Amino acid sequence: MLDIKDLTAGVEGKTILNGLSLTLPKGEVHAIMGPNGSGKSTLAYTLAGRDGYEVTGGSAALDGQDLLDMEPHERAAAGLYLGLQYPVEIPGVSNVNFLRTAVNAQRRARGEEEISAGDFLRAMRKEAEAFDLTMDHMKRGVNVGFSGGEKKRNEMIQMAMIEPKVAVLDETDSGLDIDALRVVANGINRLRSTDRSILIITHYQRLLDYVEPDRIHVLKTGRIATSGGPELAAELEREGYDAISAEAA
Amino acid sequence: MSERPTKKDEAWRYADFDALKEHWPDSADRWETVDVAAGETKRELVRLLPDPDLVSDVTRLKVTVGDGGRYELFALAARSRYGRLEIEATLGDGAHFEFGGAIIGKARATNEFIVRVNHEQPNATSNQTVRAVLADKATGSFLGKVYVARGAQKTDGSQSSKAMLLDRTATANLKPELEIYADDVKCAHGATVGELDKRALFYMASRGIPPEIAERLMLQTFVAEGFAELGDDKAREALEADALGVLEALR
Numbered sequence: 301m302l303d304i305k306d307l308t309a310g311v312e313g314k315t316i317l318n319g320l321s322l323t324l325p326k327g328e329v330h331a332i333m334g335p336n337g338s339g340k341s342t343l344a345y346t347l348a349g350r351d352g353y354e355v356t357g358g359s360a361a362l363d364g365q366d367l368l369d370m371e372p373h374e375r376a377a378a379g380l381y382l383g384l385q386y387p388v389e390i391p392g393v394s395n396v397n398f399l400r401t402a403v404n405a406q407r408r409a410r411g412e413e414e415i416s417a418g419d420f421l422r423a424m425r426k427e428a429e430a431f432d433l434t435m436d437h438m439k440r441g442v443n444v445g446f447s448g449g450e451k452k453r454n455e456m457i458q459m460a461m462i463e464p465k466v467a468v469l470d471e472t473d474s475g476l477d478i479d480a481l482r483v484v485a486n487g488i489n490r491l492r493s494t495d496r497s498i499l500i501i502t503h504y505q506r507l508l509d510y511v512e513p514d515r516i517h518v519l520k521t522g523r524i525a526t527s528g529g530p531e532l533a534a535e536l537e538r539e540g541y542d543a544i545s546a547e548a549a
Numbered sequence: 550m551s552e553r554p555t556k557k558d559e560a561w562r563y564a565d566f567d568a569l570k571e572h573w574p575d576s577a578d579r580w581e582t583v584d585v586a587a588g589e590t591k592r593e594l595v596r597l598l599p600d601p602d603l604v605s606d607v608t609r610l611k612v613t614v615g616d617g618g619r620y621e622l623f624a625l626a627a628r629s630r631y632g633r634l635e636i637e638a639t640l641g642d643g644a645h646f647e648f649g650g651a652i653i654g655k656a657r658a659t660n661e662f663i664v665r666v667n668h669e670q671p672n673a674t675s676n677q678t679v680r681a682v683l684a685d686k687a688t689g690s691f692l693g694k695v696y697v698a699r700g701a702q703k704t705d706g707s708q709s710s711k712a713m714l715l716d717r718t719a720t721a722n723l724k725p726e727l728e729i730y731a732d733d734v735k736c737a738h739g740a741t742v743g744e745l746d747k748r749a750l751f752y753m754a755s756r757g758i759p760p761e762i763a764e765r766l767m768l769q770t771f772v773a774e775g776f777a778e779l780g781d782d783k784a785r786e787a788l789e790a791d792a793l794g795v796l797e798a799l800r
Contacts, residue, residue, distance in 0.1 A: 348755050351747065376757035388752040392770030401766065402756035409757065442752075458756065 301326040301497040302466045306358035309346040316342040318522030319358065324466065327494040331508055332501045333533070334519030335541045340501045341385060343519070344470040348382040349375055362466055376402075377409035379465030381458075383472045387451040390442035395454065396424065398442045399461055406462065427460040430490070432483055449480035456487040467491070468499045473507035485510030505537040518544050551578055560635070563690040563722045565659040568605040568631035577607035580637075587615030587641065594784060595624040596791060597632040597660065599798070605631040616641040616670070623779050624650040625788060626660040626689075627795045635663040640673035648677040651775035652712075653795045654687030654719075661690035661722075668701040668734075675705075680775040681712040682768050683719035684799050690722035695738075699730040708738040713745065713771055715764075715799070761800065768796050 302324040309317040316339045324330050334340050346353045347360055349372035360367045367375050390398065404414040415423075428438050431453040443451050452472050459467055469488070473481055488498065488511045500513060508516070508530065516532040517524045518541070525544050526532075536544070553573045554561035569577060585591045597606055606628050614620045618641060626632045638646045652660045666675045681689035695706040712721030725738035745767055753763035772792045779785040 348751075350751050350755075371760075372751065372754035373757050373759045376755055382755045384752065384755070388746075388748045390746075390749045390752070390767070392773070393766055397766070398753070398758075399756070401762065402753070402758050405759060405762060406757035462756065 302362055302499065304360045307346070307355070307360055308357035309342065309353055309355045311342065311352055315356070316522050317346060320523050322517060322524060324497045324499055326497055328514040329492060329498045329500065329511065330515045330517060331513040332499060332517050332519050333536060338519040339522040340519055341470055344382055344468050344501055347380065347468055348372055373405070374409065377406045381462055381464030381467040383455040383459060383467065383469035385471040385474060387443050387455055389444050391444050392441050394440060395438040395442050399424065399458055403461060424461060427457045431457050431487055433457065448475040449477060452476055452484060453480065456484055460491055464496065466497045466499070468501065470501045471503060473502055473504065481507065482510060505533045508533045520544065560663050560692060563661060563688060564633065565605065565631040572605045572607065577605065580609045580611045583610055583612040585612070585614040585618040585620045588617045589615070590619040592621040594788060595622065595634055597626045597628045597634065598791065599627050599629045599795060601629045603628065603630065607633045609635040612636060612638040614638060614640050614644040614646060617643045619645045621647040623776055623788060624662065625792055626650065626662065627653040628660055629658055632660040633663065637665045639667040639669055640675065642670040643672040645673065646675040647778055649775045649778050650679045651772045651792055652681035652689035653772065653792060653799065654689050655684040655799050657686050659688040664693045666695050666706060668695065668697040668704040668706060671700060671702045671704070673701065673704055676778065677708040678775055678778065679710040680772050681721055682715065682772060682796065683712060683721055684715040686718045688720040692724045694726040694728065695736055697729040697731050697734050697736070701731045702733040704731060704734040706736045710740045712742045713768065714742060765796055769793055772796065
């Protein structure tokens with residue numbers, strides 16, 4: 301589903317991803333863990349096509365489509381979703397309007413019919429409630445006045461409504477208290493499906509106590525240093541990232 | 550007839566003089582008067598829509614609001630070459646003056662709001678909100694002055710002006726000004742000039758919203774702030790729709 305090969309990328313001439321290769325098969329949930337500065341967020345932004353993230357080599361394809369050749373909004377329409385570590389506030393544009401515009405823009409890009417206002421609102425209410433937010437929240441400006449936890453839950457509501465093929469969740473667990481973490485984890489588990497792949501980028505093991513990934517990859521200095529099954533998380537928690545670097549060296 | 554203004558006249562310093570001279574003094578050197586009787590409310594909407602054949606369009610209003618009266622003016626200025634709306638309002642005891650405006654310009658257009666509110670009597674309030682969206686080499690100006698006379702205690706005047714530059718070649722001149730001779734007054738003002746939030750644009754793109762729609766959505770919201778105090782929903786929506794039409798033609 302998501303194939304990344306020898307990806308080299310950086311910011312302002314500084315190489316951060318250093319020949320990263322990763323295959324995320326359809327229906328699987330993988331986790332990428334790694335210390336600060338290892339390139340986790342750079343990977344997320346490079347995949348999504350953020351300005352300033354320059355690809356200097358390698359490839360990334362979603363369902364065989366070359367992602368790196370597309371504009372950010374085209375990548376989204378192709379099925380890529382990025383859950384942001386720091387969701388942005390957009391005063392004046394309501395969550396409802398924002399998300400309906402997004403869903404319909406994606407549908408148009410794929411040649412599908414737009415969703416009606418009624419169907420959209422019904423679906424949104426359901427998802428908002430599933431993530432412990434209300435329609436009052438949804439009528440406010442995007443993320444305006446939301447707490448850190450509410451912003452992250454809003455990222456999950458958007459993911460549920462957009463129904464991507466591949467979701468990259470960039471530290472969706474950071475800044476969450478234990479209750480919010482459970483809500484988000486349950487959400488990820490609910491959005492797991494045989495035709496959707498999820499890449500969880502995380503700093504800590506704790507999210508993986510609730511969401512069991514199929515594979516865990518450890519990112520060090522811009523490439524995958526080691527990969528393993530879910531048991532790798534506990535090992536990392538015990539030994540720390542340094543042990544991995546020693547092993548890799 | 551008065552002499553044609555020059556750059557040295559503070560209230561005209563950002564005007565398009567080439568455009569102005571074609572119409573001076575015929576249509577430009579003329580004040581319309583508006584009288585709002587004590588206790589009455591009057592609302593006016595002004596639309597200066599794009600018109601490639603119109604070189605300059607100057608509207609000047611002298612407004613007098615009686616005690617306890619209320620005057621509201623909402624304006625969209627988007628002339629293709631030069632549009633100017635100038636208001637001088639003098640308020641009675643406890644009167645209110647509300648001005649909400651949006652400037653949208655592209656190419657070499659110059660549009661400006663010149664507002665002077667005279668708080669001559671106590672207890673009057675005034676509020677001015679201006680938003681400007683400027684592309685290419687367009688100029689948008691707001692010169693807003695609040696004058697509070699010596700005896701005009703308990704005056705409450707506020708001004709908010711913000712401009713969004715879509716290109717680095719565009720120009721915004723925002724000049725909120727206070728001249729206060731009374732000591733028990735509240736006057737707030739703010740002015741900012743900025744560009745579209747790139748993080749917000751990326752966020753929208755990451756959700757599949759194409760850049761032109763994302764930009765329009767943000768500008769639409771921004772411009773609508775200029776009309777937020779217009780209480781009549783229908784009138785406000787119509788003005789917003791006109792503004793959206795102009796925004797859509799910007800790019």
